[in-house]
Amino acid sequence: MPSYENKVAIVIGGSAGVGRATVDALRNRGYAVGVVARGRMRLDELERIGVATYSADAGDSAQLDAAADHLVNRLGRPSVWVNCAMATSFSAFKDTPAADFERIIRTTLMGQVNGTRAALRHMIRGNIVNIGSGLAYRSVPLQSAYCAAKHAINGFTSSVRSELIAEDSPIHLSLIQLPAMNTPQFDWDSSRLAQQPQPAPPVYTPQVAADAVLRAIDTNARELFVGNSVLKLVFGQFLIPNYLDNRMSRDGISGQKSDRPAPGVQTGNLFEPVDYPTSASGSYGDRASDSGVIVDADRARKGVFFGLPLLALAAGVAAGLAGSRAARNRRLPPKNTRAAIPRRFGGDDYRGS
Numbered sequence: 001m002p003s004y005e006n007k008v009a010i011v012i013g014g015s016a017g018v019g020r021a022t023v024d025a026l027r028n029r030g031y032a033v034g035v036v037a038r039g040r041m042r043l044d045e046l047e048r049i050g051v052a053t054y055s056a057d058a059g060d061s062a063q064l065d066a067a068a069d070h071l072v073n074r075l076g077r078p079s080v081w082v083n084c085a086m087a088t089s090f091s092a093f094k095d096t097p098a099a100d101f102e103r104i105i106r107t108t109l110m111g112q113v114n115g116t117r118a119a120l121r122h123m124i125r126g127n128i129v130n131i132g133s134g135l136a137y138r139s140v141p142l143q144s145a146y147c148a149a150k151h152a153i154n155g156f157t158s159s160v161r162s163e164l165i166a167e168d169s170p171i172h173l174s175l176i177q178l179p180a181m182n183t184p185q186f187d188w189d190s191s192r193l194a195q196q197p198q199p200a201p202p203v204y205t206p207q208v209a210a211d212a213v214l215r216a217i218d219t220n221a222r223e224l225f226v227g228n229s230v231l232k233l234v235f236g237q238f239l240i241p242n243y244l245d246n247r248m249s250r251d252g253i254s255g256q257k258s259d260r261p262a263p264g265v266q267t268g269n270l271f272e273p274v275d276y277p278t279s280a281s282g283s284y285g286d287r288a289s290d291s292g293v294i295v296d297a298d299r300a301r302k303g304v305f306f307g308l309p310l311l312a313l314a315a316g317v318a319a320g321l322a323g324s325r326a327a328r329n330r331r332l333p334p335k336n337t338r339a340a341i342p343r344r345f346g347g348d349d350y351r352g353s
Helices: 017-028 040-047 060-074 098-122 145-167 206-219 228-239 240-253 296-333 335-340
Strands: 008-014 032-037 051-057 079-084 126-131 173-179 195-197 223-226 255-263 294-296
Touching: 008 017, 008 060, 008 098, 017 032, 017 079, 017 098, 017 206, 032 040, 032 060, 040 051, 051 060, 060 098, 079 098, 079 335, 098 126, 098 145, 098 173, 126 145, 126 206, 173 206, 173 228, 195 240, 206 223, 223 228, 223 296, 223 335, 228 240
Parallel strands: 008 032, 008 079, 032 051, 079 126, 126 173, 173 223
Antiparallel strands: 195 255, 223 294
């Protein structure tokens, strides 16, 4: 087995989308990369460019453990582990079969749970990065299972992080909250919409997510917010959740529907992988920005919650000064009438106060 000092990274769900962009970013940094995914066609493409692969369902703990054992034996112990397997369905909850809902939870939540467990079994030190979403703070309609899974990932990650801190572990656990990304998911996901699903704007390229993964590795960040839209979702949900409930009932539905007609109910890749090239990007590249803010979530919270009282204080002081000035002006007679005031009432000797 290669020594630990080798730069080794394992990416769960790395054959397309955010995972695929992360594979490229890590390889550019000199990491030997192993990928776990279901689709054999995409894994074969990755093997041809020098990526170690193993076909497994991330939602199945036994399969993922076998994949981890294989890749560690082939590459060595990883110092970086990224969990980003996901699945979703664009469908109203009442129309979503129980089997579909459970499958999304199994892949999106349990894929990260199983991945984190396997990572802790093999890693000595380094970074585990879990991929979250702005929808972990503010849910949208038509993706109830996916939003539930992303909310659960927040709780799971925080719990395990505290355990690692208690053990004084040299393994850092990061969580990255992503905005809408132009990934292949909108081309292959399950859907019951009359239109083809689309990423709700603003949309970013998967490379922005990969940059955030590298930032988490470099800084051992607890949590990162990516894109202005995530900041709006997080702090908007804290301040005006009722407004967002109503806003999402309108824009949250229409924003996920493209102008492309859909062929009817699509089962997508929920239960079987679909044939699709090993690509990071999907078919909405014309709308995607290749740059976006990446901010430390804890600093963002401090900036907002310490900044709001200061803004309120400044507004109060400004209002007070304006009120005092207005009151003073009300007491002062106009300058051009002062000469007509009799001297006994102030007249020409009036100085004001």
